[in-house]
Amino acid sequence: MVRELLNNAAKKLSFSETPLLDARILLAKAMNKENAALIFEEPDDVQKDAFNAYIEQRAKGVPLAYILGEKEFMGLSFKLNEDTLIPRPDTECLVEKVIEKCTFHAPNILDLCSGSGCIGISLVKFIDNATCDLTDISENAMKAEKENAKLNHVENRTKIFRLDILTDEIEKGYDIIVSNPPYIRSNIVPTLEVSEYEPCLALDGGSDGLDFYRVIAKKAYNALSEGGMLALEIGYDQGEDVKSLLKDFTSVEVYKDYGQNDRVIIAIK
Ligand code: GLN
Numbered sequence: 001m002v003r004e005l006l007n008n009a010a011k012k013l014s015f016s017e018t019p020l021l022d023a024r025i026l027l028a029k030a031m032n033k034e035n036a037a038l039i040f041e042e043p044d045d046v047q048k049d050a051f052n053a054y055i056e057q058r059a060k061g062v063p064l065a066y067i068l069g070e071k072e073f074m075g076l077s078f079k080l081n082e083d084t085l086i087p088r089p090d091t092e093c094l095v096e097k098v099i100e101k102c103t104f105h106a107p108n109i110l111d112l113c114s115g116s117g118c119i120g121i122s123l124v125k126f127i128d129n130a131t132c133d134l135t136d137i138s139e140n141a142m143k144a145e146k147e148n149a150k151l152n153h154v155e156n157r158t159k160i161f162r163l164d165i166l167t168d169e170i171e172k173g174y175d176i177i178v179s180n181p182p183y184i185r186s187n188i189v190p191t192l193e194v195s196e197y198e199p200c201l202a203l204d205g206g207s208d209g210l211d212f213y214r215v216i217a218k219k220a221y222n223a224l225s226e227g228g229m230l231a232l233e234i235g236y237d238q239g240e241d242v243k244s245l246l247k248d249f250t251s252v253e254v255y256k257d258y259g260q261n262d263r264v265i266i267a268i269k
Helices: 002-011 019-030 045-059 064-068 089-101 118-126 139-151 211-223 239-245
Strands: 070-073 076-079 108-112 131-136 158-162 174-179 224-233 251-256 262-268
Touching: 002 019, 002 045, 019 045, 019 064, 045 064, 064 070, 070 118, 076 118, 076 139, 089 118, 089 174, 089 224, 089 251, 089 262, 108 118, 108 211, 118 131, 118 139, 118 158, 118 174, 131 139, 139 158, 174 211, 211 224, 211 239, 239 251, 239 262
Parallel strands: 108 131, 108 174, 131 158, 174 224
Antiparallel strands: 070 076, 224 262, 251 262
């Protein structure tokens, strides 16, 4: 019985907030079905083996998104690998704010530390005629971005290239620069549950967590066109610190996420 199979698997996932749902989703993956709620037939032996292997991984704590190799963000699907963070719902607040505040026609966007590409690709999808340069230090993240641009049909409006924002210079003339850079303090990173499976390179913002913001504040200011917008995701306690790094900009506003924590800064040149 499918129900029994799912219930037994769910028992192994008791640490999860949604054990039965996790099991259902993994069974759907093993059986190559779209909707886990509509599985009535038994899996065959190959599918059962695949299912058991997924459940074993999940039981070890591997996030569902990494087992599935993808995550939904802004209603779009994004492929992931071990060098990309899992897109967070809070990061949707950053994307939504940029869409809301964008006054440009066909803006030329730069996404720094773009990871899976979820921010830049969503912006291109939701802002008419926008184009975006997606840049990351990780070649492996760039592979995921390439796939994601294709999957979301924006290959012709995105360019992907390697950029180490800490050492490389950026071209001038962007209307919007967005970034969700690594911002966790180095000593906190190992204490975070997420650091067990998610890439530390994408989390570690240096001893005070502000290394990337210090560099981005300067380089983005120089690279933005007049009236251009810098939009950053920040840690819940970094609003004041990052604001004080953005003194050159004419206006700087901090916005909250769904949990009422400071999460987004928008600065206008
Ligand atoms: N928001 C992420 C977390 O919860 C951190 C993302 C980042 O460092 N850019 O771990």
